[in-house]
Amino acid sequence: MTWLTRSLRRAPARIVASVLAIALAVGAIGVFAVPGVAAGTLRDLAAEDHLAHVAADVTLIDDIEAIVIPGAELIEGRISRTVATDDGSIRMIGVDFADQSINIVEPDLGRLPGSGEVLVSEGVAEIGESLTLGDASLEVVGIGTTTWWTADDVAYTELSTARSISGFDGANRILVRMTDSGADNLDLAVKDLRSSLNDQDANYLSFPTTVPDGRHPIEGDLVQISTMIGLLGVVAGVVALTLLASTTNTLITERTREVAVMRALGGARRPLRRRLRRMALGIAAVGALIGIPLGIVVANVVARMILTQFVGITPGVAVSGTVIAASLAFAMVGARLVAGRAARRVTKLPLADALRDREGSPFGGRWTNRLLARIPTGGLFERMALRAGAHRRARTTAVVVQLASGVAAVVAVASLGSSIAVFNTAQLDPWTWQSGAQAVDAGLPFDASLADGDATIEPVIVEFGDVGDWEVSIYGLAADTVMIDRAVRDGEWLDGSRGAVVSAGFAAAEGIEVGSTLEVVLASGVSEYEVQGLHPSRGRDVYIPTDVLAADLGAEGRANAFWSTGTADQLDLALPVTVDVFTLDGLFAEDAAARDLIAQVFWVIGLIVVSVAVLGVSSAMAVNLYERRHELATFQAIGGQKHQLRRILITELVPLALVASALGVVAGWYGAVGIIGFFESVNAVEIGTVFATGSVPLAVAGAVAAVSLIGVAAARQASRRPVGLTLRGAA
Amino acid sequence: MLEARDLTRVWGKGDAAQTAVDGVDLALGRGEVVALVGPSGSGKSTLGGLLAGIDRPTAGSIVAAGTRIDQLDDDELAHWRGRHVGIVFQDYHLLPTLTASENVELALKLNGQRRGRRAAAKAALYEVGLAEKTHRLPSQLSGGEQQRVAIARAVAVQPDLLVADEPTGSLDRATGEAVFGQLLELRATGTTIVFITHDDELARVADRVVRMVDGRILPEAVAS
Ligand SMILES: Nc1ncnc2c1ncn2[C@@H]1O[C@H](COP(=O)(O)OP(=O)(O)O)[C@@H](O)[C@H]1O
Ligand SMILES: [Mg+2]
Numbered sequence: 003m004t005w006l007t008r009s010l011r012r013a014p015a016r017i018v019a020s021v022l023a024i025a026l027a028v029g030a031i032g033v034f035a036v037p038g039v040a041a042g043t044l045r046d047l048a049a050e051d052h053l054a055h056v057a058a059d060v061t062l063i064d065d066i067e068a069i070v071i072p073g074a075e076l077i078e079g080r081i082s083r084t085v086a087t088d089d090g091s092i093r094m095i096g097v098d099f100a101d102q103s104i105n106i107v108e109p110d111l112g113r114l115p116g117s118g119e120v121l122v123s124e125g126v127a128e129i130g131e132s133l134t135l136g137d138a139s140l141e142v143v144g145i146g147t148t149t150w151w152t153a154d155d156v157a158y159t160e161l162s163t164a165r166s167i168s169g170f171d172g173a174n175r176i177l178v179r180m181t182d183s184g185a186d187n188l189d190l191a192v193k194d195l196r197s198s199l200n201d202q203d204a205n206y207l208s209f210p211t212t213v214p215d216g217r218h219p220i221e222g223d224l225v226q227i228s229t230m231i232g233l234l235g236v237v238a239g240v241v242a243l244t245l246l247a248s249t250t251n252t253l254i255t256e257r258t259r260e261v262a263v264m265r266a267l268g269g270a271r272r273p274l275r276r277r278l279r280r281m282a283l284g285i286a287a288v289g290a291l292i293g294i295p296l297g298i299v300v301a302n303v304v305a306r307m308i309l310t311q312f313v314g315i316t317p318g319v320a321v322s323g324t325v326i327a328a329s330l331a332f333a334m335v336g337a338r339l340v341a342g343r344a345a346r347r348v349t350k351l352p353l354a355d356a357l358r359d360r361e362g363s364p365f366g367g368r369w370t371n372r373l374l375a376r377i378p379t380g381g382l383f384e385r386m387a388l389r390a391g392a393h394r395r396a397r398t399t400a401v402v403v404q405l406a407s408g409v410a411a412v413v414a415v416a417s418l419g420s421s422i423a424v425f426n427t428a429q430l431d432p433w434t435w436q437s438g439a440q441a442v443d444a445g446l447p448f449d450a451s452l453a454d455g456d457a458t459i460e461p462v463i464v465e466f467g468d469v470g471d472w473e474v475s476i477y478g479l480a481a482d483t484v485m486i487d488r489a490v491r492d493g494e495w496l497d498g499s500r501g502a503v504v505s506a507g508f509a510a511a512e513g514i515e516v517g518s519t520l521e522v523v524l525a526s527g528v529s530e531y532e533v534q535g536l537h538p539s540r541g542r543d544v545y546i547p548t549d550v551l552a553a554d555l556g557a558e559g560r561a562n563a564f565w566s567t568g569t570a571d572q573l574d575l576a577l578p579v580t581v582d583v584f585t586l587d588g589l590f591a592e593d594a595a596a597r598d599l600i601a602q603v604f605w606v607i608g609l610i611v612v613s614v615a616v617l618g619v620s621s622a623m624a625v626n627l628y629e630r631r632h633e634l635a636t637f638q639a640i641g642g643q644k645h646q647l648r649r650i651l652i653t654e655l656v657p658l659a660l661v662a663s664a665l666g667v668v669a670g671w672y673g674a675v676g677i678i679g680f681f682e683s684v685n686a687v688e689i690g691t692v693f694a695t696g697s698v699p700l701a702v703a704g705a706v707a708a709v710s711l712i713g714v715a716a717a718r719q720a721s722r723r724p725v726g727l728t729l730r731g732a733a
Numbered sequence: 734m735l736e737a738r739d740l741t742r743v744w745g746k747g748d749a750a751q752t753a754v755d756g757v758d759l760a761l762g763r764g765e766v767v768a769l770v771g772p773s774g775s776g777k778s779t780l781g782g783l784l785a786g787i788d789r790p791t792a793g794s795i796v797a798a799g800t801r802i803d804q805l806d807d808d809e810l811a812h813w814r815g816r817h818v819g820i821v822f823q824d825y826h827l828l829p830t831l832t833a834s835e836n837v838e839l840a841l842k843l844n845g846q847r848r849g850r851r852a853a854a855k856a857a858l859y860e861v862g863l864a865e866k867t868h869r870l871p872s873q874l875s876g877g878e879q880q881r882v883a884i885a886r887a888v889a890v891q892p893d894l895l896v897a898d899e900p901t902g903s904l905d906r907a908t909g910e911a912v913f914g915q916l917l918e919l920r921a922t923g924t925t926i927v928f929i930t931h932d933d934e935l936a937r938v939a940d941r942v943v944r945m946v947d948g949r950i951l952p953e954a955v956a957s
Contacts, residue, residue, distance in 0.1 A: 364829055365872060366870035382835060382838060382842055640886065644811070
């Protein structure tokens, strides 16, 4: 440590730069913490709000007390109904506030409502205003929500108020918390709840939502993006590692002469090595001390970006102990390993050479060097450049690895981005409808014959169900529908019998084939269909004839949506409940917005990786210049000018950039393929990797430009110190 | 050929400031051979560096071959060195990644020669007795051989001024004398030679001996 303070006094810029480099390397590892921080934030909220493990929309039941679910800790019944307001509609939830135990609603402002009063989520209305719900006008007395509905507009009223507004008695939404919230146990709970409902002549109106293991229901939406970010953290880690290694290496190499003097004065190797290692560890520790808060900031900024943009939650600051411990270990163990090697090398140099502060191993020590010296490739400058690269293999490798990870990050990020873009469009691609109106609340409230006689409008059922361990989208469509491209990859489109058409990617993942029997768990229970065809749609979709599906759902001749090949105003069917009206163009636009967000997050991370890479290369170049200062000074002493120096350094770096680009493009592509393949397998869908060709020239040009700039800066650096001064130090 | 006036070089700043060369006036004629002698720390190397244009004076002027070299910018100065100066250092300073021949070729290139560099380099190495070792890397040569390459490098460009700072300091006496003899052969081409030495015997071959003490040049009478 005394050495550290002494070095700090002697060469503050270098030490500060080393500390910052290590800090940045450690900070970059913070990217790993993003998924953990995001999930941790959400789980804290889930615990705080006592979120439901099972939430089900059901046909009206009178007697909540009669519902029995073995292993249930809490069961609560509510009213949920979308009702008209003055300027649209809103989800109204009736809660027994005196007794609420699940999805707890709390006011951020004001208070919980009594009878004739309402509490609304932020942005719906202000306290003191009145809010029209159906036929009633209620006074707003509080602003707040439960994070279950975090991104939605909701009006919470007393249960009795909601009952009188909706005209419903009892409850139509059931929330359950289980003692054991494991996924398998929740599946059992769903079954138990169904049979308990059936005992009361009730049933599910739609497939219940289950949220296992203390998760937040939103977490599922974030798994993909945060896992992708975590994987990019791997790239950041690789770059950080080379940065740490080259920084530590410089620190020790620069002390060659000092160490030699100490040895000459009788210093033994072992204690000298120990001192060198301690100095490196000291700097690594200080770097980690700065880097860890930096990493916490990186993780929280990215996590916050995702949470606020995607789910509308502004999280507090969360900290991942594991990642902090790992980054500390990374800095200390990494510095220790590299410092050990460098210290051994520095203390093993022949004393005479070391005292002159000559290069550790002269060029020509290896047969490859000698061979290279025999090959007169290009002009003298090119030879100098090439051989300098070959001479310091470790550093050359480090530079290539750093540049390659930068390029790989750009290519991977761009390819992931374009894959997601293409995937999103491809997801909507098969649809041929243009607009739709869908019931907001659960159930099949429409008479399917309502649109009879209009060939441009069809009744449709949009539902969810389970196939195997997967949640799937279930679409009820006519056999002769014109709302979707009926071309299948394998088999036939629906013929109207008890058949199903399944997404090809999902079918492949689950081993589903044409002719096999598909078991689907619907809201109403298990139904079986013969697989008739495999459709190129990209999701986990199952298509079933509308009338068959309606009957299976216990509502023969009914539907919950109308789709049209025309514009939305043609859908004016005087529907009896609140509907969501949407257009395909609107969905495309929403997708584009989501895509832009994802792209933003990715570019932020790509930028972190690239800047760490550039810093790494610059730091490697600093060692390089230090080690070759006599050589470069000699070159100038015999008449070499700055532009010639620049040419040599750039000639040395550009081929490395090109090799690194080639490696980086391949690595980036396989990285993207791997990441997407990973998501395909964990989601049982077909995503497909789209190579971002346009990013290649960009990344290559960026790498070449970066090294050229570094070369220019290095030439300036090398020619700044008077030649005589450098060469004198050698005498 | 070269005229220095009131040349001063101060190392360091403030309390640590040390005047290594202190108001030196010096004129060197074309083809003159000058030995720069004096006790260690008297400022010989500093003066040599100033004359060779690898360092800049704190004050004073140097006119060499008609150019005020103390007023050139870095690149102009480097260019001037390449064209007009040969430098030999005590510890050789060859470029480690270039072979003996390439080291000489590089000097020729920086001297502005476009043709026949390889042949000229071969010839220069032949002159210093290294005809057989032109393809060796510095690390494959002995100290004496390296110094001979350094001399070939300085001599090959037929400089107007050659500055050698203790060129034999790292060599044994016999090798040193041989190497030194090769340096002196430049005399014939009209090159002005300044060599720094501790060795009075070597100094004797010079046309003139300049003696330094504490950064100043002793008057000629006192010096001899
Ligand atoms: N780069 C330098 N930085 C600081 N002081 C220097 C430097 N070079 C030389 N000096 C000082 O200038 C004085 C003259 O040094 P030098 O020219 O090397 O003498 P000589 O070659 O006669 O031994 C010495 O006191 C030396 O310490
Ligand atoms: Mg000296």
